[in-house]
Amino acid sequence: MNSKKLFDQAKKVIPSGVNSPVRYFEPYPFFVKKSQGSSIWDVDGKKYVDFCNGYGALLLGHTRKEIISAVSQQLKTGTLFCAPTEIEIELSKLIIGNFPSIDKVRLVNTGSEATMTAIRLARGYTKKKKIIKFEGCYHGAHDSVLVKAGSGAAHHGISISDGGLSEVSKHTLVVQYNNSKELEQVLKKNNDVAGVIVEPILANMGLILPGKNFLSEIRKITRRFHVPLIFDEVVTGFRVSPGGAQKYFGIKPDLTTLGKALGNGFVIAAVGGRKEIMNQLTPTGKVYQASTFAGNPISVSASIASIKTMNKLKNKIYPKLEQYCTLLSRAIDDMASDLKIPHQINFTGSMLQIFFTNKPVIDFRTSKNADAKKFQKMFRSLLKSGVFIAPSQFETVFLSDAHTKTDLNKTLDAYQTALKSVKN
Ligand SMILES: Cc1ncc(COP(=O)(O)O)c(C=O)c1O
Structure with a gap:
């Protein structure tokens, strides 16, 4: 039981023993020794099929050879310069090539x-204060967006974080996901809105898909009110398609945020968009944003290798992910139906989630209605069978290109046992 021993030590020196709250679960999280492809091993030698996948970051799987090789090469010539490099231009061109709505991009x-930079840009550009977000969308851990957020905040019941300033959060207006009428009404009542931020596919309240016309409606409405629309594609960028959810749904936002699969496991994110907004950034403009590690050559080389691999293999990777995800989702759905367990399963592309409820899950409220205790029971059973999904109802199951048919078979056996345990 080395994980237990390590957790006891960790709790003494790290708050709650973890460096991000979503990593904690009862009675203690397993400690990781190594990963490869679709697998992750704990310090006790147990192997798991990984569907947490760095909360969606590892689209190409762990230790992907093209990326490890690019980073190994880069390590030989330096890790941090804090002066511009040619590879930053190469990466920016790759991002812009994949995302037609982006004229210019800054790496973070x-x-x-x-998302913090995107919101500051929207405020700087419009000279307005308020931000509209959708309940349950998670855009990171800063005050403007840590309001009725999903993911760990919803899991731990934090609607507004202690220590967050009400002077800041009062400028964040919250509307229901999949309710474009409500957005329109709020915009009619407020002429001080700087931007609307949305996860085009909500992956932080479990998985919630946008209704048929939701994204095109909010695009139309924000245009009509001259309010910049920010697509937070930190999860969906490169995952839903090489051009993100915006390419998939054919919508052009004004600003886009990227992260996770942009670096396939390396620390990198980006904010990009229309040049008249992006040019507000200092030193050309007066919207300040800065970082010592932004555009560091290690992350940039990882990101270039990731994007080139995704672009080169797109006709193989994305259809395979969709095929595997559909297969997994339909089989889990059938098993739960056979066991007569009330449930919903939402899935698309390489993402899925099950909810133990009778009603379709389309927003924060319907997701909160699902039986999260049953979900925890299922999670624990899956873990026991060697399948690792994120430990919360308010997260998503992520597939990677490294998953194999053997992984799927093992996973389906594990779900069968887990669903039986939920029934009892
Ligand atoms: C949609 C979305 N936006 C932003 C973030 C914040 O990203 P990070 O954890 O890299 O700060 C997350 C993290 O899960 C996310 O899912």
Whole structure:
């Protein structure tokens, strides 16, 4: 039981023993020794099929050879310069090539930094204050967006974080996901809105798909009110398609945030968009954003290798992910139906989630209605069978290109046992 021993030590020196709250689960999380492809091993030698996948970051799987090789090469010539490099231009061109809505892009380190910068840009550009977000969308751990957020905040019941300033959060207006009428009404009542931020596919309240016309409606409405629309594609960028959810749904936002699969396991994120907005960034403009590690050559080389691999193999990777995800989702759905367990399963592309409820899950409220205790029971049973999914109802199951048919078979056996345990 080395994980237990390590957790006891960790709790003494790290708050709650973890460096991000979503990693904690009862009675203690397993400690990781190594990973490869679709697998992750704990310090006790147990092997898991990994469907947490760095919360969606590892689209190409762990230790992907093209990326490890690019990073190994880069390590030989330096890790941090804090002066411009040619590879930053190469990466920016790759991002712009994949995302037609992006004229210019600035590299940052994390998704939180990307959304913080996007919001500051929207405020700087419009000279307005308020931001509209959708309940349950998670955009990172900063005050403007840590309001009725999903993911760990929803899991731990934090609607507004202690220590967050009400002077800041009062400028964040919250509307229901999949409710474009409500967005329109709020915009009619407020003429001080700087931007609307949305996860085009909501992957932080479990998985919630946008209704048929939701994204095109909010695009139309924000245009009509001259309010910049920010697509937070930290999860969906490169995952839903090489051009993200915006390419998949054919919508052009004004600003886009990217992270996770942009670096396939390396620390990198980005904010990009229309040049008249992006040019507000200092030193050309007066919207300040800065970082010591932004555009560091290690992350940039990893990202270039990731994007080139995704672009080169797109006709193989994305259809395979969709085929595997559909197969997994339909089989889990059938098993739960056979066991007469009330449930919903939402899936698309390489993402899925099950909810133990009778009603379709389309927003924060319907997701909250699902039986999260049953989900925890299922999670624990899956773990026991060697299948690792994120430990919360308010997260998503992520597939990677490294998953194999053997992984799927093992996973389906594990779900069968887990669903039986939920029934009892
Ligand atoms: C949609 C979305 N935006 C932003 C973030 C924040 O990214 P990071 O954890 O890299 O700060 C996340 C993290 O899960 C996310 O899912």
